[in-house]
Amino acid sequence: MIRVFVATIFLGWLGFPALAASLDAAAVNNAEYNSKLSTDSIEAAAIRVQVLLARAQFSPGEIDGKLGENVEKALKAFAEAKGLTPSKVLNEDVWKALVTGSAEAVIVEYKIAESDVKGPFLEKLPAKMDDMKSLKAISYTSPREAIAEKFHMSEGLIEALNPKKKFDQAGEIILVTNVLTKQTKLTIGRIEVDKRRQTVKAFDPSGALIAFFPATVGSEEKPTPSGSFKVVSADANPNYRYNPDYKFKGVKSRQAFTIRPGPNNPVGSYWIGLSAEGYGIHGTPNPSKISKSESHGCVRLTNWDAGLLGKNIKKGTPVAFVDEPQSGRKS
Numbered sequence: 590m591i592r593v594f595v596a597t598i599f600l601g602w603l604g605f606p607a608l609a610a611s612l613d614a615a616a617v618n619n620a621e622y623n624s625k626l627s628t629d630s631i632e633a634a635a636i637r638v639q640v641l642l643a644r645a646q647f648s649p650g651e652i653d654g655k656l657g658e659n660v661e662k663a664l665k666a667f668a669e670a671k672g673l674t675p676s677k678v679l680n681e682d683v684w685k686a687l688v689t690g691s692a693e694a695v696i697v698e699y700k701i702a703e704s705d706v707k708g709p710f711l712e713k714l715p716a717k718m719d720d721m722k723s724l725k726a727i728s729y730t731s732p733r734e735a736i737a738e739k740f741h742m743s744e745g746l747i748e749a750l751n752p753k754k755k756f757d758q759a760g761e762i763i764l765v766t767n768v769l770t771k772q773t774k775l776t777i778g779r780i781e782v783d784k785r786r787q788t789v790k791a792f793d794p795s796g797a798l799i800a801f802f803p804a805t806v807g808s809e810e811k812p813t814p815s816g817s818f819k820v821v822s823a824d825a826n827p828n829y830r831y832n833p834d835y836k837f838k839g840v841k842s843r844q845a846f847t848i849r850p851g852p853n854n855p856v857g858s859y860w861i862g863l864s865a866e867g868y869g870i871h872g873t874p875n876p877s878k879i880s881k882s883e884s885h886g887c888v889r890l891t892n893w894d895a896g897l898l899g900k901n902i903k904k905g906t907p908v909a910f911v912d913e914p915q916s917g918r919k920s
Contacts, residue, residue, distance in 0.1 A: 612749075614696040614764055622684045626656035631749055635660070638679060640695045640766050641687040642667060643741060646773060646800040648894050651876040652766050653743035659803035659880055662788055666801040696750070697767040703759045705739070706732045714853050714874065718831060718840050727851030727874070732757045738852065740765040741893050743877060775799055775901040780820075780908040782806060782870075782888055784813055787880045789870065789888060791898065802898065803880045805873070805889040813888065813910055814865045820906040822862035823899040826850040832867070852892055859895035863908055870908075871895055 612633055620633040627635070631654035639649040639660060647667040650659035661677035668675045673682045711730045715721050729735040733756040737747045742765065747756075750764040778794035784806050791800040807813035829848040831840065852858045857872020872892035873879065879891055890898070 614694075617696045618694045620695075622679070622681055624679055624681070626679060628656050631655060631746065634679075636746070636766070637695045638664075638684075638687065640768060641691050643766075643768050644691050645687065646775070646897075648800075648802045648891070650803045650879045650891055650894075651743050652741050652746060652768075653877070654746050654749070662786070662803050662880075663801055666788070666790065666798065670798040670801075694767055696764055699736075699740075699763055699765045701732070701736065701756065701759050701761045701763060705736055706757050706759050708732075710735075711853070718829075718837070718848065718855060719842050719846075721848045721855075722831075722842075722846040724849060726849055727854040729852055735852075736763070736765070738876065738892060739769075741768050741891070742766055773897060773901070775897075777898075777902050777906055780870075780898075780902070780906060782813070782908065782910045783912075784815070784910055785912050789890065789898070791901075800897070802890050802894045805879055805882060807887070814868060815910050815912070817907055817909045818864040818868075820861060820902055820904055820908060821864050822860070822904070823902055824860050824862075825896070825899065826858055827854070827856055827860035827871070829855045835867075856887070857889075857892045857895060859892065859899040861895070861899050861902060870898065 612631065616633040617636045620637045623632070623634040626632055635656050636652065636654045639652040639654070642649045642660070642663045643652065645667060647663045649663045656679070664679060664683055665675045665677050667687070668683050671686050673686060674680065676683070709726070709728055710732070711728050714730055721727060733744055733747065736756055737744045747765065754763050755761055756763070775791060776793050777791045779792050781790045781792065782804070783790070787804050787806050789802040789804045790798055793799050828850055831842070831846050831848070833843050833845055848854055853874035855874065857874060859872045861870040863869050868887055870888040870890065872895035873889045876891040879889065
């Protein structure tokens with residue numbers, strides 16, 4: 590059950606992210622243009638911008654109500670796609686284009702379902718891969734984590750929007766971001782991975798930019814390749830297979846092992862395999878760290894972004910790894 594709902598957010602709630610001002614659903618849904626959004630505190634206009642970007646398929650990554658690095662990347666890509674002046678900060682033309690393109694409420698009411706709370710949940714997610722191999726599933730650690738990811742939100746934002754609410758009780762009414770409005774269909778002609786800017790772009794067959802995702806691309810330990818490759822597979826709920834030849838830091842095992850599926854699996858809930866052996870585009874157990882931490886050589890997206898891309902991509906789709914963008918060019 591999803592419908593618009595208004596609830597006051599109390600300020601200063603211990604342990605919650607700072608709120609820039611009094612905030613409720615009406616404040617977010619009716620937020621006006623603000624060119625000076627905070628990178629540190631939750632603001633109504635920032636939540637609205639993030640949700641509108643997500644609906645337009647220009648992902649801000651995890652929706653946390655702040656104007657962070659990934660939001661800046663998405664704003665710039667959206668502006669470029671719409672023929673507007675690119676800017677990493679919000680400008681009035683971009684704001685108007687976002688608001689005009691989506692009139693539905695940004696914050697809505699959601700009734701927690703039995704499926705949200707039944708689990709099973711992990712008591713604690715092991716920090717080391719070696720300790721994951723014996724688990725039957727690499728599940729969420731709580732209903733709160735599961736519900737937050739379902740609506741592409743940070744746990745901090747869902748807590749701040751719902752003070753004193755219990756996320757482990759079916760029937761509880763909470764506030765969430767309205768991002769599950771329809772099943773998106775994309776016709777993807779090629780993918781571009783920008784290694785320097787830590788982004789993934791999807792272009793249609795004509796060369797038009799139709800989707801954007803912030804990413805974590807490789808590491809010094811295992812950098813991503815350069816050049817052009819092709820998609821060879823796209824699988825939901827993948828196993829993770831560790832090859833001891835990778836010699837990842839923190840992994841002691843000298844034998845190959847398999848980690849079972851789950852959203853907190855090292856490759857998250859979706860895997861897109863590439864023709865470069867051992868490399869792929871995949872999800873993550875840590876959406877808040879996209880573009881902020883290193884990967885084991887692959888291209889890491891949020892689980893929902895990897896799922897959107899995986900469900901709409903076909904085998905044989907070209908994937909170019911570049912150090913500088915090639916926007917508008919065909920592979």
